[in-house]
Amino acid sequence: GAGVSQTPSNKVTEKGKYVELRCDPISGHTALYWYRQSLGQGPEFLIYFQGTGAADDSGLPNDRFFAVRPEGSVSTLKIQRTERGDSAVYLCASSSLAPGGLAGAQQFFGPGTRLTVL
């Protein structure tokens, strides 16, 4: 079956522009996560959705970042007034189990969108 897909795979934009990054989770997965991975670093948590609602957005760096998941499936990460420091790979992950369960919930990652802000 299809895994998590993300589009575009690469996005180059100019400082100050607005960008949208899309994530298609595995069908039926209720939990969706966005992470950001800077060069030479591990992924860092941004936001978590359970269904349509953002249950935890504590990782969003500032109010230029916003994410939606209106129908509980596809999610879009939106970045306003991009800055050079926003350049990174943005990873999306999804999982099928309710979080906090005894065995944890395996997250399946997409290939990421590489964002470059010039």
Add this chain to the structure above:
Amino acid sequence: GQQLNQSPQSMFIQEGEDVSMNCTSSSIFNTWLWYKQDPGEGPVLLIALYKAGELTSNGRLTAQFGITRKDSFLNISASIPSDVGIYFCAGQLPGNRDDKIIFGKGTRLHILP
């Protein structure tokens, strides 16, 4: 915030050698995870550990959840060329209501020809 200290940062080994890498934290984790990331791809889960002291194998990979719940190691035996990549340790905190994962900075494994 919580940090995971992963070492070594990079390794250069000969094919066939065994590999060992580890991760420590000042915080107690409920779950330890080991991922591998290839260029242009997202991380892929290798091993998940859920109990202090747990030792788990996946083929040539073996990982352990430290008894203090603040550390973990990953061993790879008889390395092969496809083992090249970045290995991340990661953890999930107690009482974590959303299962968000905290990652280390990675160990870059290189295999010399």
